[in-house]
Amino acid sequence: MKNDAPDNATWLMSFGNTYLRFTIFVTEQCNFRCTYCYEDFKLGKIETDVVEGLKNLILARIPELKVLKLSFFGGEPLMNKPVVLELSRWAQELCQQHNVEYIGDITTNGYALDSDTFAALCDAGVRSYQITLDGEKETHDKLRPTLNGKPTFDKILGNITGMVKSKLQFSCTIRLNVADYNFDSVKSLVDHQLALFTGDPRFAFHIHPIFGMEDLHLSRHEAVEEFKQYVSSMGLHYHDGGETSAEELVCYAARADSYVIRADGAVQKCTVALKSDINTIGRLHKDGTLELDQWKLKKWVFAENKMCPVLSLQQEKLLVAYDDAGKYTEIQESAESV
Amino acid sequence: MEELSADNTSSVTVSSNEVSFDAKGRATINNSEANVFIRDTLNASGAIEILAPGRLSASTNIALCGNGNNGYCPPKVA
Numbered sequence: 001m002k003n004d005a006p007d008n009a010t011w012l013m014s015f016g017n018t019y020l021r022f023t024i025f026v027t028e029q030c031n032f033r034c035t036y037c038y039e040d041f042k043l044g045k046i047e048t049d050v051v052e053g054l055k056n057l058i059l060a061r062i063p064e065l066k067v068l069k070l071s072f073f074g075g076e077p078l079m080n081k082p083v084v085l086e087l088s089r090w091a092q093e094l095c096q097q098h099n100v101e102y103i104g105d106i107t108t109n110g111y112a113l114d115s116d117t118f119a120a121l122c123d124a125g126v127r128s129y130q131i132t133l134d135g136e137k138e139t140h141d142k143l144r145p146t147l148n149g150k151p152t153f154d155k156i157l158g159n160i161t162g163m164v165k166s167k168l169q170f171s172c173t174i175r176l177n178v179a180d181y182n183f184d185s186v187k188s189l190v191d192h193q194l195a196l197f198t199g200d201p202r203f204a205f206h207i208h209p210i211f212g213m214e215d216l217h218l219s220r221h222e223a224v225e226e227f228k229q230y231v232s233s234m235g236l237h238y239h240d241g242g243e244t245s246a247e248e249l250v251c252y253a254a255r256a257d258s259y260v261i262r263a264d265g266a267v268q269k270c271t272v273a274l275k276s277d278i279n280t281i282g283r284l285h286k287d288g289t290l291e292l293d294q295w296k297l298k299k300w301v302f303a304e305n306k307m308c309p310v311l312s313l314q315q316e317k318l319l320v321a322y323d324d325a326g327k328y329t330e331i332q333e334s335a336e337s338v
Numbered sequence: 339m340e341e342l343s344a345d346n347t348s349s350v351t352v353s354s355n356e357v358s359f360d361a362k363g364r365a366t367i368n369n370s371e372a373n374v375f376i377r378d379t380l381n382a383s384g385a386i387e388i389l390a391p392g393r394l395s396a397s398t399n400i401a402l403c404g405n406g407n408n409g410y411c412p413p414k415v416a
Contacts, residue, residue: 297359
């Protein structure tokens, strides 16, 4: 197989065993019920044995690493804040001892990201954030309510405003999920409320079409490119995805050095096709060893489309992407306030 | 000793059946550890320069090599 696209070097580098990334489902529970979410919320907090297995694996690999990246994911990772903080502090200290660069990032809905939590996360080495807003208040609150149906916009924007005011060093991507339904509202949000980010290099925007929902379809995909140019014309930063422009061209799921760890210790490659058999490539044991299905793992790493291996695997009929979108998003009015 | 890739166009060949992953999640190529060297495109004197692994730039060229006598050898140092 010959790989001579511009992203070839990034992909090849992932075979070098000096970089290691884990995307960790620290809990699979969430305090939101976004209408287009594809997760089933069946698992709870990450098991103690899985955390121990992860630490043992990192300890076994640390002598040869130059970069360790822990990406805290869920569910809503801040619903298991103690584990996020403890694991990140531990990794940060270990990396300092071994002269390894540590990168901690978190994909959070931002609801529980108050100033104390934000400061504690930054102190623990979690300095890269992704927070989603799906339009102005009314639209966002319809698309991203709490588990018990309450609005979330004001609290999230308040927490982001707190981040803007802080003097801490971090990066934050504001993700905007779009469909025809909310496109104008997203544009209006950027126009009227997000201008406070102008000129702050710590913030960037990322726009992403909603997939898998018939009533939340984006009919003009070129609108994403137009939006990107619009954001840039306003002096705001746009972020395509990776840490570097090269990383944007190779999805973490196509890298040979990137693993997703589910709360029950299942090892996967992709954070979208969670229930697809091809995505469960193995298991992490308490002693830090990985039991891997070589064939499945290589289907991801050697996928033709390295920007999105899911598309290649879908073409091969090995999975159906986003077939669970919106299936588990029922509001539970009796749930405790969040 | 031949390099896996001797050109300067970022073209390196690695096939799925050569690669496996061990119990630590490390990639091996033909059962040998994969060393990846980033190198510049040809320097002024026409020699290949090997740089330390790190961030990539658009002009970066790369060689993928394994340890041991399995046909993959380290690239030549300028």
